[in-house]
Amino acid sequence: MWGDCPISMMDINRDVSDLAIEILHQGTQRDLEKFFGVAWRIWLNKNQVIYEENGEPAAHIWGSAICMIEDYKDVNGLKAKHKENKKQQWEPPPEGFYSINVDGAIPLTNGQSGVGLLI
Template sequence: MDVTCPICKKDLETVEHAILRCVSAKAVWAKWIDCPIRILDCSLDVTDLALNLMNQGTQSDLEKFFGVAWSIWYNRNQVVNEDCGAVAEHIWGLAIRLIEDFKEANSQIIKPKGTKDRAWKPPPKDVYLINVDGAIPAMEGNSGIEVIIRDWNNQVVAALSMPLSGRFAVEETEAIAMEQGIVLAKELGLNQIILEGDSMQTVQAICSKDVWGVAGHIIHGILQGMNGFNSAEARYICRNSNKIAHELAQQAKRSGEECKWIGVVPENLANLCRLEGI
């Protein structure tokens, strides 16, 4: 039985090597720019690193640590069992998205009976609400993004369903969706906008002007683009309240074709709008 690491094909494979020491694993951990402890070139095992994070980091840091560790191990199994694997950006992005999805699902379970997610609501008069979302393939294929712009009368002004040129990391895909929302709003000559997306990490990066992450260069472009409006803000909305954007992003990922609608609403989009009470 070959006990050599199936990724680097050099060192003896142990749990610590697979998750922490392998060059492939290190490339993923290098994406964690604001990690409160040193993981790269550290001699501690997984348990000791987790204990250090408990002492020096936050609960969110601990969640991220185990999420990334699982994502690295999952990719290792894909290489061994399916003869396919992902690059560091996608392994990192998968972990971040899984953590966000888990938190949202968990919030639904513990939510007091009778409370509801904030439903989609029209923006104030003369302000346009731009809902965006991104979708990434599980392993193969291209990412996709969607933009839908509605006015204060709940009317769809424009929509965009666009596949991307490759398989991007989650953070990049969600940020590109925001960026394309700004591009479409400028194309329409809008002056006051609100950007809404269901990626908490992307919205927080925009609001805190954090341009140091994986999608930092895209966040920087978003911030510059927002300065071109009379008023512009970004805010988070849960996925259950962002269903139209989510569905069209999945459509872009599946179809591989770009579609843009201005002033008209296709039948499938109209049906989704009716479900949201438009």
């Protein structure tokens, strides 16, 4: 599965933002989509294992991420007819864990892109 990745994942001294920036320079928009899709699915799976005592096998995460990206693209542009306004409140992660928020954008007009990471 990592054979599709445009960069070497063997250097363990890189953080997530370094990897994303390298993908921006050496890969394509699709590669960056895959990177963040897989990262999000890994995060989701970890939380499902910890909090719900279930999760999917590691071998399925890549395929799930790709399906999620394609599903998003299929419905992107469709506007929700009804949006519930649910009040949410942030809670810190359990002791010994970190919370990571990631966002990225690639405007259709100029091809430049950006990524943000908050720990």
